Amino acid sequence: MDNLSLVEIIDRTRLVSDVTEPILPVCCPVPGGNLRPGSLIILYASCPNNQGRFRIDLYASNCQHCRSEDGKKSLYDPAERIVALHFNARFGEGKDGSSYVVMNSFHEGKWDQDERSTVFPFQPEQPFCLMILTEEERFRIYVDGGERPHYQFQHRFSIGDIGRIHIEGPNLSVELIEFREPGIDQEQSSPLPSIIQDPSAVTIQPSTVVDDNVARENRDVSDKNENTNIVHSPSIPYFEHNINFGKPCDIIINGMILDPFNKYFVINLANTNGDRDAKKQNIPIHISIRVDQSKIVRNSLINGVWGQEETCLEGTFPLTIGSMFEVFIQNQNESVSISINGQLCCQYKHRHDPKTIDTIEINGSVRLDSIRYRFN
Known part of the structure; x- marks a missing residue:
């Protein structure tokens, strides 16, 4: 040629x-x-x-x-x-x-x-x-x-x-x-x-x-699927209210870990009734991805009281500072599974009624490129 x-x-x-x-x-x-x-x-x-x-x-x-x-x-x-x-x-x-x-x-x-x-x-x-x-x-x-x-x-x-x-x-x-x-x-x-x-x-x-x-x-x-919603380049902190979060659904978050990393990258599946400024009493699913500690901490806030943290992982911690990521959260009736970059990291059994979840919050040292919601 x-x-x-x-x-x-x-x-x-x-x-x-x-x-x-x-x-x-x-x-x-x-x-x-x-x-x-x-x-x-x-x-x-x-x-x-x-x-x-x-x-x-x-x-x-x-x-x-x-x-x-x-x-x-x-x-x-x-x-x-x-x-x-x-x-x-x-x-x-x-x-x-x-x-x-x-x-x-x-x-x-x-x-x-x-x-x-x-x-x-x-x-x-x-x-x-x-x-x-x-x-x-x-x-x-x-x-x-x-x-x-x-x-x-x-x-x-x-x-x-x-x-x-x-x-x-x-x-x-x-x-x-x-x-x-x-x-x-x-x-x-x-x-x-x-x-x-x-x-x-x-x-x-x-x-x-x-x-x-x-x-x-x-x-x-593709956003042509009627059961799929997508948000492009959302800002941090991110807040989205949707009563469908309490049903079985997939949440797929794409972005990058920032450098410097200031201690946390948090994803909350919470109950807020749409009020982002109200003091929260119930966060059924709290996910804290601590890149500097190679930990993924899971917990629940129930009636204003935090429970016991879970930190065990299935395999090695998949992220580094400055890396791109895809966090894939599957919210099912009995538990939540969390995968990062195609690797299943952990599962977390519900401690509180998942039907009360109506909000997702994301905050921390990350840049968000897209968030996809797939409602089953």
Whole structure:
């Protein structure tokens, strides 16, 4: 492909699947099960401001958002996590306030040697088109077209094992993800993305092919499900009153542990009758995630009196200061289970009638990217 222009490369591909306006974080399978030379992933997106980060991860394993068909069981094993390509755009995080891109891979529980570039074509409030082209030896990454890639990353893992893409970031809004595959004549190919023909503008192409598997995998991050609500970039402290919290439901919280960490990250499932300023008498579920102590403390406040704390964990403590997280809380009739980044951490039996829960409160040294509520 070295002798072909980007236009010629795309002109020899066909659109096999797309995902329209996904809610972040989005995680979906690569159509066909894996990448191959000539596979092309195209992301149409924009950055609302010049703060924060966004990331694109190509997984050669399940990721933390992989769940069973009913959505209740995690398929993620942290010990087997393999990120074949980690692309991380960081706004204003250089020592001089500059922006840069980090590329890396992850396996055997640790990050490998990163590669950094000060080439940074992303601008606040401006749409962009990012393309990841898979070749036999490397990934080539283009932003808003051009004849030469903005970034290149040599393969560290077999591309035949790469089967999922994960995209997240508070500073990212995604309009469309396209998956294109090679091996088709020009007369049969789908129209080229307009950004290649005219780099001065990004036009979102209409959805023409929808892969059922991608749509099914993406159901957990779509707000089109009538039983699912989502809140984007909520502020801290966070307060939400909803009488449905007293019924069996799932609460999925995505964000980042801040540095410095000032002693606590608290999630309360409480009874407030909608009054956020009233002194609480009943907090059926109190979860205090203490990253500096590697503890998850559970307790209940009943009639103004705290009970006995529970701190035992199933496995190791999964968080560090500065890390991204997904806290998955399943509130059932008899107990609550708490998983972090796909790892079941603990279960807590109800000490007070869960039907009295009508509020969730979140506070502490965290940045919240999204909160999803799934009512069963």
